[in-house]
Amino acid sequence: EGVSVGSAVREQHGRDESVHRCRPPDVVVFPRSVEEVSALAKICHHHQLPMIPFGTGTGLEGGVGALKGGVCFSLRRMDQVLDLHQEDFDVTVEPGVTRKGLNSYLRDTGLWFPVDPGADASLCGMAATSASGTNAVRYGTMRENVLNLEVVLADGTVLHTAGKGRRPRKTSASYNLTNLFVGSEGTLGIITKVTLRLYGIPESMVSAVCSFPSVQSAVDSTVQILQAGVAIARIEFLDDVMINACNRFNNLSYEVTPTPFLEFHGSSKSMQEQVSITEEITRDNGGSDFAWAEDEETRGRLWKARHDAWYAALALRPGCKAYSTDVCVPISRLPQIIVETKEDLIRNNITGPIAGHVGDGNFHCLIVLDPNDPDEVQRVHSFTERLETLVFRWLQTAKHVLPVSQPH
Template sequence: MLLGFRPSLRLLSPRLQLLQSRCVQSEHPATSAAVGSVLSALRSICGEGGVSFGAAVREQHGRDESIHRCCPPDVVVFPRCVEEVSALAKVCHQHNLPIIPFGTGTGLEGGVSAVKGGVCFSLRNMDQVLDLHPEDFDVAVEPGVTRKALNSYLRDTGLWFPVDPGADASLCGMAATSASGTNAVRYGTMRENVLNLEVVLADGTVLHTAGRGRRPRKTAAGYNLTNLLVGSEGTLGIITKATLRLYGIPEAMVSAVCSFPSVQAAVDSTVQILQAGVPIARIEFLDDVMMDACNRFSSLSYAVSPTLFLEFHGSERSLEEQVLTAEDITQSNGGSDFQWARDAGSRERLWKARHDAWYAALALRPGCKAYATDVCVPLSRLPQIIVETKQDLMENRLTGPIAGHVGDGNFHCLMVVEPSDPEELHRVHLFTERLARRALALDGTCTGEHGVGLGKRALLCEEVGPEAVKVMQRLKDSLDPKNLMNPGKILQ
């Protein structure tokens, strides 16, 4: 239970002492009485139960699923509406307190770590689905709504939201990190599926990036503020509402699994299927190490070899054409016959096994930690980079099963590492840097979907160049001149 108890100011925890010191150092000189005033202001906005100093609660909100160490905030607040978020932000702005937005904590780059302390805005209580317009294929959601909750809400409408990063992440958090996932090859990433955002800026100003209530499918009106905020990782503002595109549920769906004699053959098949114009919904690659891990973890019996998981959406007739073309291409590259998953239950089990790849990789070395790499390259460069990466892993004696959304050139090595072994940690660090720079050398990116967070700030500069980073910094300074919004992320 989350309790917003009132601690004695004579018995401040180290974190609250830090909060006091920040107040003293700000342009508003403060004593412990002022600290009490700040805490009273937070409680007056979201209630006694909406403010927590508990160590367990703060630690929960100081970590995500990455390998980065936990950096707890000084205090966690639980606003219930945009008005409360705005009022809380004004208090933080007045007292120079960092602001860290928190959705579900499923990120993979340390994006929620309170590296400079401050106030974590946990948005889980804002969990309403708003303004559904089925005839226009759009919906607005608050930040506590997850993708599974939205699709459950939409179940009887004939509509769905297809962006699927695997974890049951919050949709506004997915917008903040520009998430994608297994369906991106057909339906795009969050960047293509967000129509408008309601955002609270560092000073409490409420911004509607496309105008209040606007939801056109396209616009040529001014700067694209929506896409500026998508992928900003909480460094420019707190997303309090997202207007999203929806899609009709396909008439028919079918999934298949196909194994290959080599990585090259599997990835070549992927590229050729896309070049043939097959509107495939999902096409996922798992290498032999990952397939072995998934077989063990999910009690499967697929071949332990490079494998594609495929899914086709459309009418019954169009599916026949898609499947025939895909089968011809895979078999020409030495692929096996398709193993089918036709009914909803079979498809769900197949894709659950794919989504459980993280946990399957961890099970290869019980007691170890996992770190997910994330690069993306042009499709024509995909076979080269995966083959070179496999060789790099073997030469450096590293456990790194590969799984990827290869339909859009994005793949991950799920590095399983013993955190108490500094030599192995060093080898993993060097490997991940080589992988990122290998992607950059092939005209790709150091992150296709996880974001920059804490770990890829230097790589961002290498990727876009110092002039682009300077422009990003000027944008940050313009919207957040005190550097209160999730400081220490993306930019140095």
Template sequence: MLLGFRPSLRLLSHRHQRLQSRCVQSENTATSAAVDSVLSALRSICGEDGVSLGAAVREQHGRDESVHRCCPPDVVVFPRCVEEVSALAKVCQHHNLPIIPFGTGTGLEGGVSAVKGGVCFSLRNMDQVLDLHPEDFDVTVEPGVTRKALNSYLRGTGLWFPVDPGADASLCGMAATSASGTNAVRYGTMRENVLNLEAVLADGTVIHTAGKGRRPRKTAAGYNLTNLLVGSEGTLGIITKATLRLYGIPEAMVSAVCSFPSVQAAVDSTVQILQAGVPIARIEFLDDVMIDACNRFSSLSYAVSPTLFLEFHGSERSLEEQVLTAEDITQSNGGSDFQWALDAGTRERLWKARHDAWYAALALRPGCKAYATDVCVPLSRLPQIIVETKQDLIENRLTGPIAGHVGDGNFHCLMVVEPNDPDELQRVQMFTERLARRALAMDGTCTGEHGVGLGKRALLCEELGPEAVQVMQHLKDSLDPKNLMNPGKILQQREL
């Protein structure tokens, strides 16, 4: 008799489906309401025009110049001041939403990829030069100010900001990635040229790493929070102001090009010029493949052989001494006579050709993609690593023109690869790992200036050791316990 009261399996199934449908509908309704609540909160801070859900805008903010795939954020916001950045961060903290800072998207290690979705903070609307103190050689800028925009602003003051990574990157983005460039041998990298930072932490707290409004050239006051954030790649906070060192424009500048019979001779000359104490401003190396690519792309006519681009800054008298010493050294290593670039226009064309090396390399194999390696070693090991790397490229049939800021021991292989060829992709990956470990074996680093981002997290542990990386993780956990600030970068992925 009890069996007569038992519903059939079919009826139970129908009831279960109806119940499941109601639960899904209820969940979808709740999710939709939560999304609407978040968007409403973001728009109340930035305004309707300051929040974008557009696919094209999200795609644009989900990639940089690297080979890493595009990972678009769920929404892009465009704050106009630090107060808005702080308020937006508090909304993200409350809703456990990842925060990804975005400057100009010129990075090379996937630093802006929204690997966990979330909210991209595009800082382009914060583009003011705030405080210029020419007598103190410093300036404070917002994150939307680019390198070229600052130097244009400084025109007529007799001052300039020399850190030059090639791309017209945002200055706060350059601080976040500890950028460098062709002038670093004389003027240093971003790490040496940032005096103070204003930053918004994951919970919306605003800090000033050297004290609000302070601009000393040096300090021994407490932990170096400024350089903790320089190179942090958005994983500890959003940089909303940077106070930077400026320099006087040299009385005279002259550039020269010198070709060599071998890679060894060119790099030996670089090391010897620096050992002689010549205060050279730039000394860039291009191998024969790279100089040929630049000749083709930039309509130049330099000898297709290992080549140095050099630049000297100073007074007329000091330039004469610098040039004589450098020329003696290069000629003792079999270098050609210097080809001079004396006037500003000729110098600009020369260095534009060097900065266009990325595009020149791509033009060697139209339709291919490029990936730039980025190792740095002590100067005494530079000749050995470049010679070994060149041989490695030849043996593995890879297109990888070499260019580098060899005055710092830093060089790049601009790997040009067919993305639809699995065999070539694997050979490139194995080559880049060998190169990085070759640099580590020579007491160097896996990244001189591009940063760790997505691609070098395992190498970071090999370079620093697990104990040091654990300290980094503790710092990250302390400042960002929910792991919302640019998750998945630098340190190995941890769940939100």
């Protein structure tokens, strides 16, 4: 999560920027209903054919690769928004509905779906991959926001994980199958409907940025803001290399220093209070140029820069490919880990701007490398191994480092 790649990149750049080799299926089917998905699954099951569910293909991890060929279920023709219950803050959508598509549909209701992995992903795909994003610290990830799933199992059986037509806020009926399928990455079944929690659009949103003299002081600040219980909606960290890339790519002029991007959601009154506590903490940590903005345009520009981070990183070295690490550690260990990781990148001459949803201790190195330079590939490979070791050995609290495969 975090940035967009795969088919989205291919569409925008006309070529494959992903490190995952294209592994096409033998057949692509375009079912229009759960009944068709089920009928097709029965045929595949009978003939023992691999099935690959496909939403928008914006995932970074190569989950849609048909490693053994088989049948790709492209689900974008199932694109209905179903059963919007405004008064209960929930909605059900089919796999062709994306995050932005749903929010555009909801525009006049005063509601929105906040989980935002960056890419305009399919919501069913976001459920399948347990997507997270910039504002997880306030609204949670898909895990906390999926109320029910309709799933077609490998043999064509249709299952409703929380019961047909149900949208429980809380339940103690049977096992929590919903959260077993959330994050199952298509390995347990094909998600054909997702029922989601919605939220009221906050009265006011304020964004803020601040420059710091060092990575340590910037990350210390974000950690202290979280520990102070400031009700922050988004908190993202960009290091100097990332800021420089964003400035170039989006024609901006942020100071090239370690920089947290922050956002607060709430009433106008509570907003002022949150901002002033945050300002105090950043000042105590040597932060300067604390700038905040309430208007949508300035805020939009700021978050566009963050969302374009992947492309901005790629633009640092035209013709190269990008490869992202994905690590989650307890926030108390975050400053140390980021500092050490950054030193490692510099020492080994690796282009790896750092960005992360530090709200939950998660950060990415967006490594840009020349896949035809075996020495560089080897250095990146060794770096990811050291990062993995660092995280596992010293912290005993890793999330997930992407499998260290040969980038190509």
